[in-house]
Amino acid sequence: MSEAKSTTNHEQIERWVEERGGHPARVKGTAGKDGSGVLVIDYPGYSGTQTLEAISWDEFFQGFEENKLAFLYQDETKAGDESRFSKLINRDSAKEKGWAAGS
DSSP states (O other), X not given: OXXXXXXOOHHHHHHXXXXXXOEEEEETTOOBTTBOOSEEXXXXXXXXXXXXXXXXXHHHHXXXXXXXXXXXXXXXXXXXXXXXXXXXXXXXXXXXXXXXXXX
16 A cells, blocks of 8 residues: 555545545445535445435535544555555644645
8 A cells, every 4th residue: 555645635635536426425324414425435436325325515515514623644665556545633633643635
């Protein structure tokens, strides 16, 4: 696995995800009046059509900022293939692990 990186830059996240065919989503039934719910990135072939609902990038990034998240990702696999590895993590965790979330 190549080196993991993190970012909080909305344009960079959107571009990276869309280049891999992904889109923003949340776990169905987790959104409340004052919360965005459990945010995820849904990729082709991994679709949780029964458990996930697509949301807009605006809604995704609103929850991303409210929850002070960072986007952890990997550009390539160890073999050099394009990677889809990504994970939403707490920004403080990113700093602690040395994955300083750039903007």
